[in-house]
Amino acid sequence: MTQPGTPEGTGPRARRGRPPSTSLNQQVVLDAALALVEREGPDALTLRRLGADLGANHTAVLRHFSGKDEILRGLAERLIEEALEGFAPAGTWRATLESLARRVRAACRAHPQVAVLVASRVSRRTAEFRGADVVIGALRQAGFDDREAARYYRSLVQTALAVSSYEAAFAALDSGAREGDRLAWRREYLAVPPATYPHLAAAAPYLAEADEDDQFETTLSLLLDAVELRASRT
Structure with missing residues (x-):
């Protein structure tokens, strides 16, 4: 029971299992932030809530991060660290890019709430630099000069993250909404009148076959086919 005069949420019971504020560091804060977002969604991440989860005043968090934006980065x-864990470039530039794209997707699928929140951010840290170096190196191996490699790097990464974060946003929906959207391909789309939508009606029986895995692999293949075609013209 909280002692008289002790602020709610700061007594011994509230702090049980939490690290004392003196043990805070960037990794501990990020662990708590990731757990909070995964548990309650992106809107739950505030400095005050994060401090409460850490058993500390939110000002203790600000000793390690300049603000919420730096925490998001x-x-x-x-996510990038998780994608790169155990990664090594493959024998060909295309296999390297395929492997890295699939790893990014897997990290976003593992943490959909976090991916929705930060997929568009630039972390400006070591793992991101390493990933950039790998992708640009693969593009140079394909035969592109530095200017082209820089352009295609940004296009490839943004497309991979866009597809992965889109899929993460779907995974972050409640189960009823997800199931309703999945059923739509087998229900509403199959029921469209052919006289009004002739092309859609013809293809409708096959739309449900294009699941998340197929969509990602198809998009990845289309993108890398285009890169390979341009490389052959270099």
């Missing part, structure tokens, strides 16, 4: 870096 730290979470973006976490």
